[in-house]
Amino acid sequence: MARFKKEKSGEVPAISTSSMPDIIFMLLFFFMVTTTMREVTLKVRTRAPEATEVQKLEKKALVSFIYIGPPLQERLYGTESRIQLNDSFRTVADIPEFIYMEREARVEADRPFLTTSLKVDLEAKMGIVTDVKQELRKVGAFKINYSTRKKQEKPKN
Amino acid sequence: MARKVPEINAGSMADIAFLLLIFFLVTTTMDVDSGIVRRLPPMPEDAPPPDVKERNIFNVLVNKNDRLFINKGWGDIRTLRADTKEFLSNPQNREDLPEKKLETIPFLGEHPVSKGIISLKNDRGTSYDMYIQVQNELTAAVNELRDELSRQKFGKPFSELEDQDLVNAIQKAIPMSISEAEPEDIGGTK
Numbered sequence: 066m067a068r069f070k071k072e073k074s075g076e077v078p079a080i081s082t083s084s085m086p087d088i089i090f091m092l093l094f095f096f097m098v099t100t101t102m103r104e105v106t107l108k109v110r111t112r113a114p115e116a117t118e119v120q121k122l123e124k125k126a127l128v129s130f131i132y133i134g135p136p137l138q139e140r141l142y143g144t145e146s147r148i149q150l151n152d153s154f155r156t157v158a159d160i161p162e163f164i165y166m167e168r169e170a171r172v173e174a175d176r177p178f179l180t181t182s183l184k185v186d187l188e189a190k191m192g193i194v195t196d197v198k199q200e201l202r203k204v205g206a207f208k209i210n211y212s213t214r215k216k217q218e219k220p221k222n
Numbered sequence: 223m224a225r226k227v228p229e230i231n232a233g234s235m236a237d238i239a240f241l242l243l244i245f246f247l248v249t250t251t252m253d254v255d256s257g258i259v260r261r262l263p264p265m266p267e268d269a270p271p272p273d274v275k276e277r278n279i280f281n282v283l284v285n286k287n288d289r290l291f292i293n294k295g296w297g298d299i300r301t302l303r304a305d306t307k308e309f310l311s312n313p314q315n316r317e318d319l320p321e322k323k324l325e326t327i328p329f330l331g332e333h334p335v336s337k338g339i340i341s342l343k344n345d346r347g348t349s350y351d352m353y354i355q356v357q358n359e360l361t362a363a364v365n366e367l368r369d370e371l372s373r374q375k376f377g378k379p380f381s382e383l384e385d386q387d388l389v390n391a392i393q394k395a396i397p398m399s400i401s402e403a404e405p406e407d408i409g410g411t412k
Contacts, residue, residue, distance in 0.1 A: 082236070085235075093239060096250065116358040119256040120244040120256060122256060125255070128255070185350045190348065190350070207261050213257045214327075215364060
């Protein structure tokens with residue numbers, strides 16, 4: 066019997082950490098694939114309203130964003146909703162130029178598929194949104210997308 | 223006799239990978255962009271808008287206090303979806319609801335297509351939240367009708383149809399006809 070017993074050493078063998086980099090790399094790749102680069106610094110608050118009939122925005126590269134909402138720095142800019150294009154506050158009159166720039170930045174074959182995503186705060190009034198939509202119609206950017214959050218539909222009783 | 227090359231210490235590899243990971247965590251966002259997709263109409267030409275019979279129009283008005291006005295009476299957001307569905311499908315072929323036109327659609331054969339148009343009008347003072355709720359209910363009504371037709375004809379919900387031809391057929395049978403009226407300033411922005 067005693068011959069089958071192994072000699073027990075008191076020390077616990079060290080856990081090999083050589084696969085640690087692999088695990089971390091896996092995490093890294095996961096995050097690289099599932100996320101997108103942050104492009105602009107938001108200066109307005111955009112809490113998206115909730116809706117049930119939402120569709121996913123496909124092809125992120127073909128989407129240009131227009132942010133509308135009350136400024137984050139209320140003391141500096143007041144509480145009236147403002148339009149933010151790229152990194153600065155703009156007015157409705159700047160939208161055609163913005164759309165032209167967005168088109169210029171894309172390959173010609175992709176231009177007809179350009180979508181404008183309106184990220185509007187739920188407290189904003191429709192007046193400013195309507196103005197923006199009119200400008201978009203004028204320059205022929207017809208494909209728009211009202212950014213909303215997905216709401217779980219409540220079961221009906 | 224080849225000399226033994228000393229092994230490179232890979233112990234700090236994990237630290238480097240961690241650094242990269244943290245960099246990506248900080249600079250990226252996780253949120254999936256989703257929303258309600260719409261197509262804006264082109265700018266109106268000088269030509270007058272086409273005449274549409276009154277029974278074919280479903281008027282939805284939202285005023286500056288976010289109250290709904292449907293056709294000729296106060297409306298409620300909770301019944302908007304059912305009202306829209308009834309308007310678009312007109313199951314009893316009532317006189318005051320829209321006409322239907324028989325059209326030949328591939329995969330469906332002769333199918334009555336409703337001539338109804340939903341006209342959505344909002345005020346400059348309407349809140350964006352309310353506007354999206356209304357848009358959502360209208361979209362939901364159309365989607366539910368498409369779902370019902372798809373289940374009846376092809377045996378599965380519209381969202382699970384894989385063949386693009388079938389999707390097109392359903393879309394043609396139940397068009398998403400939401401027209402947004404030219405903006406008007408009735409109630410003021412305040």
